[in-house]
Amino acid sequence: MTVLLAFAAALSAGTAQVKITPPDGAPMAGYYYERGTTGVHDDLWAKSLVLEAGGERAALVACDLIHLTRGVVSEAKRLIEQQSGLKPHQVMISATHAHTGPVVAGGSSRYETAAAPGGKAGAYAKWLPGRIAESVRLAAGSMRPSRAFSGSGNESLIAFNRRFHMSDGTVGWNPGKMNPKIVKPAGPVDPEVPVVYIQTEDGKPLITYVNYALHLDTVGGTEVSADYPYTLSTLLTGAKGGSMLTLFTIGCAGNVNHIDVRHAKPQKGHEEAARIGTVLAGEVMKTWARMVPAGAATLVSRMEIARLPLAPHRPEDVEWAKGIAAKFGKPNAAPFLEMVKAFRVLDVEARKGKPLEAQVQVIALGNDIAWVGLPGEIFVELGMAIKRASPFNRTIVVSLANDNLGYIPNSKAYSEGNYEVVSARCAGGSGEILVETAGRMLKEMYQ
Known part of the structure; x- marks a missing residue:
């Protein structure tokens, strides 16, 4: 028994990052009109963390992109299995949702196809899977005995629900600063800042993994940028000596952005992105001081398909x-x-009546940390419901993972209408299907 427990407690980890910055002139994603890149403020990366425990491995990958298509992810996972031996259900590939990066062609969204005429984005989408696979390959090749710690910060001053009850009885979307018709927000924010910190056995910082539910639509313009995670990564990595990787994933932020409508001050540009990244980095640094060790490092990965009407x-x-x-x-x-x-x-x-197939993924490290991957822009209420349903000590819900099915609102929003609901390809109740599926998987995987 002693030998088995010691084996289960052993953890190895490896990290890597590979540049995925598009060339100048590449069509940019994020808005309903055509624009091309005119320069690079900061590079975009595919960042990977590979874990191994109890004879099992898993990889967590984050790309500084608006989203990833099913085709890109499938090809990346095929290459990852070929090069590194990890099965598709063991690999979670997500996008941070940066709005100042390239269009990733090949998805089902017709507006992005229209915004990138002439197939300009096709070459990038063909190149990208190899870069993602390379990031995982390098991480898998740098594995070393490690220790994992987790904690949660609380940051409620930089995120705001962007849907509001208005004085005329409607629910508005981004109604504008100082709008006198605003009554109150129509939903919450999730202030939790889940943090996973991993160091080598001799105490060398390896990675800080950060998750937060806040849209990455701060910068604007036509310069390539990772948005506020750029400053977050620069500050955290710098504080730990420069060799540590900072990996950011977006939580359930489908209806959450950075706009504080209570004042008239503009909130756009690199300065605003740096402000948000700095505030978030400060909360992570405080969380470092109260991290707790992860327990027995068994590693379990699972993927299910939830069919959405x-x-x-x-x-x-x-x-x-x-x-x-x-x-x-x-x-x-x-x-x-x-x-x-x-x-x-x-x-x-x-789709000719064929339901949307949503990949719901869970990667669990012991009973301490569970990562849940969901394929779309998920409303914050749904992510919080998954956390409440989870038996794990720390549950990290990652949106825009493995695919992008577009906006997935909660049922309440469908009766209220406006942008996210008008845009949603799935019917009301779909978000709750994801909550039920993820909650059941978490309970079944808890040991």
Whole structure:
């Protein structure tokens, strides 16, 4: 028994990062219009953490991108299995949701295809899986005996629910600063800052893994940037001597951004991204001081498919949507929400009634830390519900993992409407299906 316990407690870890910055002129993601990169403020990276315990391995990968398509992820996982031996269910590949990076072509979102005409983004999407696989290969090749610690900070001053109850009875989306019609936020924020810190057996800092539920849409413009995680990484890595990797993943922030509507001060640009990254880094540094060791380092990975019903539309909506989409990018383009609805109708119609397949992934380190991967922009209420349902000491919910199914609101939001609901390819109740699936998996995997 003593031998078995000692074996279970052994942990090895390896880290690496590989540059994934696009070339100048690459089409940029994030908005409903065409724009190309004009320079690089800071590079984009595919960052990897590979863990091994009890004879099992798993990899956690974060890319400084707006999202990842199922095709890119599948090809990356094929290469990872070929080069490093990890099975697809053992690898969680997520995007941070940076809005100042390249379009990742090949997804189901027609507006991104329209915003990157002529197939300009195709070459990047073909190149990207190899870079992700290289990051994992390098991390797997640098494994060393390690110790893991976890903790949680609390930061409620930089994140805000972007949906508001308005004085006319509607629910607004990004209604503007100092808008006198705002009554109150229509939802919460998740202030938790989960942190996993891993060091080598001799005490050398290896990685700080940070998760936070806040949109990465701070910078704007046409310079490539990782947004606020750039400053977060620079400060944390610098504080630990320069060799430690900082890996950031986005939590459930589908309805959460950085805009404080209570004041009129502009909140856009690199200065604002640096402010947010600095505040978040400060909370992580405080959390370092109260980390607790992770317990027995058994490692378990699991993936399930949850089938989500499609958002409904009327047959006559299809021809209407085709007409709206034909005006994309032209002077007579339709109003924003009409355009959003049109692209949603066309995307859903193309599925011919086939439900969306959502990959729900859990990677668990002992009974202490569980990572949950969900494939879309998940509303904050849903992520918090998964955490409440989890028996693990620390549950980290990662959105935009392994795929991007678009916005996945909670049921309440469907009766309120506005942008995220108009955009959602899935029907009401889909978010709760993810909560049920993830919660059940967590309970079944808890030892």
